[in-house]
Amino acid sequence: MPDSRATLWAMTHAERAALAADLARLDDEQWQQPSLCGAWTVEDVVTHLTAGASTGRLRWLVSVVGARFDFDKHNERRKAEHRGATPAETLDKFTAILDSTTAPSGDTAAWLGEVVVHGQDIRRPLGLTTTPSLEATTAVATFFAERDFTVPSRTLIEGLRLEATDGPFTHGTGALVRGTTIALTMAMASRVAYCADLTGPGLTTLRERIEGAR
Incomplete structure (x- = not known):
């Protein structure tokens, strides 16, 4: 970051x-x-x-x-x-x-x-297609992965491995969750809609945590 x-x-x-x-x-x-x-x-x-x-x-x-x-x-x-x-x-x-x-x-x-x-x-x-820059989104993803601030982002991904498919962001160990940096960032921000853009054996756990925190 x-x-x-x-x-x-x-x-x-x-x-x-x-x-x-x-x-x-x-x-x-x-x-x-x-x-x-x-x-x-x-x-x-x-x-x-x-x-x-x-x-x-x-x-x-x-x-x-x-x-x-x-x-x-x-x-x-x-x-x-x-x-x-x-x-x-x-x-x-x-x-x-x-x-x-x-x-x-x-x-x-x-x-x-x-x-x-x-x-x-x-x-x-x-349905607007503008996406934040990869540099900005990577900085936010890194911040979210390291601490809970306005969202319980760090808690949501505890025990999971996150890997971006479009940039350098990675974090954690455990069951894998993969997707674009923006999808991972939005999921860490508790936006369950973005789980549709993610894959991996850890996705079910992440989705359940987001839904349980709402």
């Missing part, structure tokens, strides 16, 4: 810009389509990304304390704050933070992971 925060931020900015380009082609109905992120619509996911890139450590802490550590309430309040009156306004707000380096913590790879994962949460249901 790149050890330079500047490199990770540059990749984050590039992935945000790629997502903004995809979003600019959507009609209003597509903005209200379900995403892969629970009950959130496409517009909900975009407002969440805008909120994350607009909220520093202190403001995040104040928001979480104000929500009495109810993270769902915290997220809903911040989404409402950054939603536009129309999808076009919501996109304008997202476009305004494309080059932001503001984040709730210094875990830069996690914030790259936010746009990589949530970008695919939007694209896959809509």
